[in-house]
Amino acid sequence: MRSIAVIGKNFGDEGKGLAVASLSRVLGKPLIIKHNGGAQAGHTVEDAAATWRFVHHQIGAGAEYGAPTLFAEHYMPDLYQLGKEVADFTRLFGFVPLLYSEKTARATTIDDVLLNMGAEAARGDARHGSCGMGIDECVQRNRAGYGLRVEEVAAWSETEFLERLREIRTHYTKERAAVLGIDRENPYFALSENDTVLQNYVAEVKANIGRLTLVDANPDWLLQFEHLIFESGQGLLLDEDYEAYAPHLTSSKTGMHNPARFLEKRGLTLDEAIYVTRSYVTRHGEGPLPCEVKRSELPGVGEDLTNQPNEWQGTLRYARHESMDAFFAPPKRDKDSVQMFSSARDTKLSILITHLNETGKRLYFEEGEVSFERVRKEGERRGIKCMERLETEL
Template sequence: MSTQAQAVIGALYGDEGKGLMVDCLAAATPGAVVVRSNGGAQAGHTVVGAAGARHVFHHVGSGSFAGAATHFSRFFVAHPMLLLDELAALGQLGVTPKISSDPRALVTTPFDVIINQALELARGTARHGSCGLGFGETIERNLRPEFALSTKDLFRPDLRARLVSIRDAWVPVRLAALGITALPAELATALADDITIGHFEADCAAYLDRVTLWPDRRLCERGTIIFEAAQGLLLDQDSGAFPHVTRSNTGLANMLAIAVEAGITELDATYATRCYTTRHGAGPLKGEVSALPGINVADPTNAPNEWQGTLRLAPLDLGVLREAIAHDLALDRGGIAVKAGLAVTCLDQADDGFAVTDNGEGMRLDPAKAASRIANLVGLPLWAEGWGPRRGDVRLHVDAVAA
């Protein structure tokens, strides 16, 4: 039983290369279990396998190509409807991940999705940047015990009655509280149709066929743990710029809580950042520009979409990066020894001499030396640098991790 664990955390607004880093760590850790420590299906972590197969991981841990198992922690929000689609897509790539879940992991219903999409549509140009998948609404509903739904509840004989109660008693109250008096026709039809509940029950049954219940406290019995965070530190519900945040803690907080339960005593945390800054969705972005001189941005995952618009860009701000990581590392660690290092990704997209900023001053960096320079200015050891989308494109600084 190992009491040491690793972690990958997005240092800014997400999309920093967390999937790539988890894949690399899983490949170097036989028998690993990737633990989803926050978020839900709105995550999008891209991994390109050795044979060139590409998958955007939403539920399943990003170490699956490397053979790692997946565990949904008590802080994860499961989305049975979308998990089945993802497993089917992975199956076509020859990947069949082993999945377990803490019984307390929350579950998204179709009604959370309906409310989420109705609210975001009603906001018009003042949207918060939601993905429209019902994540935040799932959190909100579960604050009311009579409407709560977690993974263990999917075994209840009264599941259908509980879903009917959510639809008939919770949804009207929530819509009224949000000031929504009418739904778009398509959403209204889905809400009223009993087929919606029937389909969801079938999805839940299939979900239970594929997911084994396993408590967080027994995680170390499964293998070496790799925590995989979703989103980034600047979207954390407690420290991000409200209301443009996610309804979860995106850094160490959840990992430390799980570690205490599981008996983990040491944690190596890799903070990932691109060599420039991106944000997909509404909210502040310091130094935002329409294009980045010296950067050939390549991002097929974050295509423009109805809910989050177009990927936004800014030079990497080392002051913002340094502050975000320092704030996360200042959390009460509950006696757990934490070591931290930096991973800098997307260096292959930088031309000779690209710009970053620090305390309002710009500086130009040589891509070949940029990762070590950025890590030095942030005050962390450099643990990895990414020069492309595949595992073989990552240079792991093993000596730094082991120090």
């Protein structure tokens, strides 16, 4: 069994969906493992002729090639949104994707989403750049002792589930809203008190939970697969522990940590970590962006069809890469951070560079345009393989 982690090297939107789909298409018996964040991911996959295009939020990128998806313990699925995504996928591809979940995965709730949206609205010009999908609020609620596991959602009746959400709303949500400065003037306050909102949420989630097959994901169960592909959400520079860009971070570990921990518990190893980056840098949301420029200052770079302007993250921003040292530093730092896991001590590091077709096989650095070949040779010197396509270079 071979294990590969696909990780965004920068601030997200690098092409992780393309990478995971490419691996799923060419590797035998793959399992896509979603291990961090939740439905805020938007991983785009399209065929070479651009006859179809699908944006994956929770279904693993590569499911269109028959690869099943596993929601690992540290993933936070949005079971309300899942139904629409499955329906859209089935309509486009003609079959229902196979979805598994560890029983202990933490479900996000409608109140997590409303608190997230309300908090961002209350911050005004000081927004954190959240996607408004409730990920941090799910984390905070679990830390406060009001967790909600997927196995519980599956086991409860609609009445039991509704009562649990009412209990959480009474004993946690109201207090949390006050801490976040969400008052009656906030557009999301009334929704967080509306019981019909909870009832509709419960009905939809109970209709969707049957789309998941709950499993223990132990070593024996994993033996049916030849390749484990860890599909990371967001980017390495948004990791919850990367303090340089706080508070504009995501509330999850976006690098090797979760895959290494998952494999360590099962006596397995992480063979390779593939860090994905565009030939330039993007950031969707608030926060620092070194070497930021206008898109028009990057020759050949076209409009991004997935990351359109929205209320929560504004407009996609663009930048050049910094120095060559800064380009190669994140993977090395990420591997150093997981040396407590024997599963990651011999992991090979690679960098996949996407969007080279836009930039004529050049990368845009602060110093100017740099050929892919020069970057590849510099990577060899540093012990990191640089690739421009996965199908032929694995």
